[in-house]
Amino acid sequence: MLIVMKQDASDKELNAVISRIEENGWQAKPIPGGERTAIGILRNKGPIDPALFIDMPGVRDVIPVSKPYKLVSREMKPDNTTIELSQGDNKVVIGGEQLILMAGPCAVESENQALEIAYAVKEAGAKIFRGGAFKPRSSPYSFQGLGEKGLEILAKVREETGLFIVTEATDHEVLELVEEVTDIIQLGTRNMQNYRLLRRAGQAKKPVLLKRGMWATMDEFLMAAEYIMSEGNNQVLLCERGIRTFTRHSRNTLDINAIPYMRRESHLPIVVDPSHAAGRRDQVIPLAKAAAATGVDALIVEVHNQPEKALSDGPQSLYPEQFKKLVDELRQMNISV
Ligand code: PEP
Numbered sequence: 001m002l003i004v005m006k007q008d009a010s011d012k013e014l015n016a017v018i019s020r021i022e023e024n025g026w027q028a029k030p031i032p033g034g035e036r037t038a039i040g041i042l043r044n045k046g047p048i049d050p051a052l053f054i055d056m057p058g059v060r061d062v063i064p065v066s067k068p069y070k071l072v073s074r075e076m077k078p079d080n081t082t083i084e085l086s087q088g089d090n091k092v093v094i095g096g097e098q099l100i101l102m103a104g105p106c107a108v109e110s111e112n113q114a115l116e117i118a119y120a121v122k123e124a125g126a127k128i129f130r131g132g133a134f135k136p137r138s139s140p141y142s143f144q145g146l147g148e149k150g151l152e153i154l155a156k157v158r159e160e161t162g163l164f165i166v167t168e169a170t171d172h173e174v175l176e177l178v179e180e181v182t183d184i185i186q187l188g189t190r191n192m193q194n195y196r197l198l199r200r201a202g203q204a205k206k207p208v209l210l211k212r213g214m215w216a217t218m219d220e221f222l223m224a225a226e227y228i229m230s231e232g233n234n235q236v237l238l239c240e241r242g243i244r245t246f247t248r249h250s251r252n253t254l255d256i257n258a259i260p261y262m263r264r265e266s267h268l269p270i271v272v273d274p275s276h277a278a279g280r281r282d283q284v285i286p287l288a289k290a291a292a293a294t295g296v297d298a299l300i301v302e303v304h305n306q307p308e309k310a311l312s313d314g315p316q317s318l319y320p321e322q323f324k325k326l327v328d329e330l331r332q333m334n335i336s337v
């Protein structure tokens, strides 16, 4: 249920509505908008009678919310959410006019590797550096990331290049460390339904880039984002990274359909990861351009200075020159990057 207040509703009228919601044992979630304030009702177990609110002073409308997810939904918040990162004069807005590029290696492997790639992607137009310090690998014998040393390197990249950082938190303990250093906390595909971790990320003060589970339906994905928002963190980015299908010509299948669907259902910014969708370098640029053509807010792309020697995801990592070519081609499409 969403209660829409009149434009000239007073604080007293707003508070009276909140009190009535709370008296019933529900939670009130005011959602300030450009034109008017709306109040979402959360934690109700069954349907709510609109008559409870419709005659209250200052109330313009009472709208039932038909979706299982609420805070995430466009029904609750019609205007797009933007996420701003800032560091002194340096500002990046995700969800605005510009397509924001996040780029970097799958994993941070050394200071030299990270810095070299960071300078190259920055030069090409990236605003955010990606790189895992704690890696969730399918095999326990694969490179698991440099851990805390990796986070120190990311902090250095941030300091030296001015790029913002996105890096993955694999569990509670890692999240504590990651949130100190990073600008955006990434939650990976394998953790999309780790509900305790989602809740913990919801208590963090940093934006969360939530990757869609490789098996997840849209409802499951949006409900996962709802977990984060239900803990008070409104800064969530929805990332489509490819889902498992029957194909053998790619690692996953980029679910392009999901992009307009998410745009319609949710106000949250949309990110596409063409690298994990493709799993192979030759498909990354076309997928990135296709996603950009649908109007996504950001791309997150794996780039490595020596992909053939990369400790993870080398076959899908672009060479820095290819990343530059991608940016040039996006500009030729009249996309502002
Ligand atoms: C990654 O970004 O390197 C990664 C592991 O992503 P995903 O969770 O989508 O597999």
Ligand code: MN
Residues within 6 Å of the ligand: 106, 107, 276, 302, 312, 313
């Ligand atoms: Mn990777």
